[in-house]
Amino acid sequence: MRSTFAKRQTLYSLLLMSSLLSRSCSFLITGSNLYSLTLRNIPTCMSYSYRNIGDLGNSFNADEAQQLRERLLELKVNMIEEEYRRPPNPELSPQRFVSELLKGLYYNADPLPDSGFRLLLRASTSRWRSALYRSVAAPLSAGEEAVASALGQAIVRPRNQFAIIAGEAEDYEISFPTDTLDYADGTCWVECRLRDNCDRLLVVMGWQLEQRKSDGSWLVDNIDWQDFRDEFRPGIGREEWMRICG
Numbered sequence: 526m527r528s529t530f531a532k533r534q535t536l537y538s539l540l541l542m543s544s545l546l547s548r549s550c551s552f553l554i555t556g557s558n559l560y561s562l563t564l565r566n567i568p569t570c571m572s573y574s575y576r577n578i579g580d581l582g583n584s585f586n587a588d589e590a591q592q593l594r595e596r597l598l599e600l601k602v603n604m605i606e607e608e609y610r611r612p613p614n615p616e617l618s619p620q621r622f623v624s625e626l627l628k629g630l631y632y633n634a635d636p637l638p639d640s641g642f643r644l645l646l647r648a649s650t651s652r653w654r655s656a657l658y659r660s661v662a663a664p665l666s667a668g669e670e671a672v673a674s675a676l677g678q679a680i681v682r683p684r685n686q687f688a689i690i691a692g693e694a695e696d697y698e699i700s701f702p703t704d705t706l707d708y709a710d711g712t713c714w715v716e717c718r719l720r721d722n723c724d725r726l727l728v729v730m731g732w733q734l735e736q737r738k739s740d741g742s743w744l745v746d747n748i749d750w751q752d753f754r755d756e757f758r759p760g761i762g763r764e765e766w767m768r769i770c771g
Contacts, residue, residue: 612648613742619705619715622648622743623732627699627717631692633677641691642673650735650746686757687750689728695721695754697728711736712746726753 611629612622626648633641646654646669658665661675679685681693688694697719706714712735719728733747 611644613737613740613744615741617743619707619713619732619734619743620701620717622734623701623715623717624699626745627690630690633691639670639673639677642676643669645676645745646673648744650744653745653747684756686752686754689719695727697721711738713743728752728754 612625614622614625617625626645629644630641633639635641646657649657655665657676658667658672661672661679663672663675677691680687680691682688689697698721700718700720701716702718703716708714712733715732715734717730717732718726719730720726729751731749731751732745733749734743735746736742737744
């Protein structure tokens, strides 16, 4: 009886874990290469791997093992769909692209530490990517993982005004007060505003985007920043725009 109870508790924990993971994990995609998922892609505290699901017959009855297989398959499909929506993605409009990128930066540690900044690097033109490297004094030969980590550490330093986009300051809501300015040459300009829960204006950003020639996906080519918080007042009249990466 005790072993049956423990077995059912373990099954319940696994199903609960997979439910939580379905909201917090995603596939790792580089270019056109889709890496097959195993639970080894997920933090090492997990004691079960997808490749070992076939061994569950030794611990659970057939119905229980099949239930877990189906739940994990559902989780796998959800992960693929979620990752497909992340930028760069040719199906994203400029405003949707900015929204998804800000979402990735806000949840920087989802599904892995510095995922948001890796996403930003992958969704940037070579010019903006170089600017990001320079902002943390990284050589262009530095690996993406190291640069993403350095960006994550730099942005959360005390009194860093850009920490808001990494979820390290006020909560905010995104709005787009004007239509996208499309230059009809593969580039566009998007104005994005961050407001707090009381509708107080916090930050205005100007995103210069450029389409990737291979598939038309939008990429970041430049971000201008105008801060309306008292502690980060940009200048007299608050009309000064500053470049995030100088």
